[in-house]
Amino acid sequence: MQSVKAKGWRNDAVAKVTGRAQFTDDLKFPDLLHAVPVYSDHVHAKLLAVDTTAAEASPGVVRVLTSADVPGANRFGQIIRDFRIFADDRIRYHGDVVAVVVAETREQATQAAPLLRVEAEPLPVLLDPEEALKADAILIHENHGSNVINTHRVRRGDVQKGFARADLVIERTWQTPFIEHAYMETEVSVCFPRPDGVLEVRGSMQHPFSTRRFVAACLGVPLAGVEVVGMPLGGGFGGKDDTAAIVCARTALAAKLLNRPVKMWYSRECSIRESYKRHPYRVYYKMGLSGTGEIIAVACKIIADGGAYCSVTPWVTWRSTVQCCGPYRVENVHCDTWGVYTNNVVSGAMRGFGSPQMNFVVESIIEEAAEKLGMSAIEVRRRNLVRQGSVTITGQKLDGHTVAMEQVLDRVLEAIDYENKLKKCSRGAGDEQYGIGLAMSYRGVSLGAEGVDFCAAIVNVQADGSVILDVGVHENGQGAETAMSLILARELGIAVEKIHYKRSSTSTIPDSGTTVASRGTIMGGGAVALAARELKTKIANIFAAELHCAPEEVRFVDNHLLGKEENHALPFAEAMRRMFQQQQFPYALGVYRAPRVTWDEESGQGNAYFTWVYGCQAVELTVHKKTGKVKLLNAVACHDVGRAIDNTLLLGQFYGGMAMGTGYALHEDLQIVDGKIHHANLNRYRIPRALDLPEMKAIVVENFDAVSPTGAKSIGEPSNEIMAPAIANALYHATGVRHYTLPIKRTPADGTKGGR
């Protein structure tokens, strides 16, 4: 790897360590108005009237907005347009916003909010998705025809014959919870009408283009009439898409109607109450195996609680369906998946996107099956793992890249000394019980058949050799801007400090989709690399003769263009200056288009993703028998990332993902009672703190993937999706008790909730 930067360098690091980084709430404008959302206390009700009179008469209040004020579409969404900018016909969950109060100060807006009068007629509340599937259930969206948001399926082989042949059939039910993203920065937006007629939107969101669609639809203006400018984002993890876009839409509406800048900042309570979560899953899973440990058949029913609105439930549940058997070859599969409307908080995208739930299921049952067969769980995994050329449960042949499943497994087993430590597990004996556990997964990269998948990058070299880089991916905190800049610096052979990454704006770069699905590096980086290569070809054609070589022989090294001989060199900056003199722009647009994927919804078969990544994680822990207290001692993760762009950033993704997975396994619980979230702030909703986590070890495997222009693939989600089953398996080896419900609650004296 060519060194183009100092250790740890990030383009935004100095601003962030000095407090100078300006997040959205740090923006100040003269004449700024403040808006706050107003909810009703209903969970499901027919909305009869909203009386704004008293609130509007409150000191400092400028206006109270409701659905009646929306000039464009009050209903919008990425898949089904059922999200309400403001509740109009019904209140469908406790976080449905009825109105927004706009006042001169935030205090005044907050004081006026309780004065809003909502007249509503309560409706039966549906909180269990299986109840919602019953024929006599009340329809949450009366025109939708049922409470089914979507279904997916996999049909492969003949499961009945498969189970008939099996020596062991094991059947279990799992339940996973809603999970709050708990980004440290809550939702916030600042919008202002510009003199050029454009409505400018700033905000804490990870999808400027989706936000622009929401805003433009709500205002009833063309896409070009809205400019969404990215700001430093205080964490997203998939969670700053729909809700963040709607917050921006409401703010934009206020700014447009009042012709003044408006800020809407969410308190943590509002954020947790309203924002979408990771889907809770109930999974009925049946696995049949031969006496020698081959998985013969899997039948599963996956029920995902989508909450009150569709959001991206069809996409989330699609990934769960495609990956419902984990990284194993299974000839006979029958999977049915439902995304279901309920009156719970909305479920949507969160790091993992439908995989953490299924990995918990699959990586638990395979261990239980191995034990019943009297075999090592590692051995059972090895017998079934996908290998080079294997065919997945959706009929996709894994080739064209290195299938690294065994490689990552072996690295983890060795690094943590798994086999020896497994023998030392307490299995229920003693007061301080020790356990080690492991889990693995494969994961389809980027969107797959979820949607159109391509990305743009613009490399715009200036006459002095400095570069402006604009890419259609968004900085969510992960270091995307830095990674893009490094890719360009290496391609052009220039110092990374010469590159200015232009903060994303929807008005300067084509809509490249959303920075989700761990697709930033592969898609954005791919576009940058392709732009750089196109630009290099253009430059080489101009200067090759002078460098005494053919255009394809020109190299870009150490801020120079080099010919075949070292003495034929031209400083990069000098070449750029001369290009301008020759009426040539050193400018290129790179477009990386994801290779084609296929999917047949009827059979649930197809080449679901254009490439895959492979990971394995293991954890050691102790459980105190009397108190139930779990202490993590050590954790190791190994992932094949294709190619590391920057080691420091990469390790940050490993550790952060593992930490979040720990919270999923052991801590995080919203305590939803009767559709209302009780743990609505960070003092009650407990995300991992420093003492909750062990020292973590990251092992990076790099099998260059030719489908990616940079060779790099994904890490953001893979690192997050298998920690929970690794912990569950370690807990089993420590205590002898299996858990089928997350978060795992160990109560004193080994009583277990969720165990069986």
Added chain:
Amino acid sequence: MQLTVNGIVREIPEAWIEKSLIRYLREELALTGAKIGCEVGACGTCTVLVDDRPVKSCLKKVGEMAGASILTIEGLAVADGTLHPLQQAFIDAGAVQCGFCTPGMILVAHALLLRNPGPTREEIRRAIHGNLCRCTGYQQIIDAVEQAAPHYHEF
């Protein structure tokens, strides 16, 4: 009533006495490095140092700060912009991701290193336990504090 913020002595305006310190810093003094994450003292993004001790500024009223000396993240770097060694260590170790917890995290670490310039990793964990970070899993933050520690022997 007076307080000192980043070395500058300030008169506490009457209107701010009963209001929270975080709002005073952010709104009155435009020191927006300290962030608002929960307003219940759970997340630590609003952390500042009061007489060298970490304080969650969302829980304190400005009036309680009479006579105190407050350090915010804006006061840590040298006036000419040179980063404090702890800030540089946060960059070198990759302790910064989204950056929202970073100001508070640096300040709790600074307070720790002022009183204990050779902490163990466990002691660092204990010191930052009150500050949440959702991005990093804390590991590179702990690395950064460890790397910066030797600089504190010179103070």
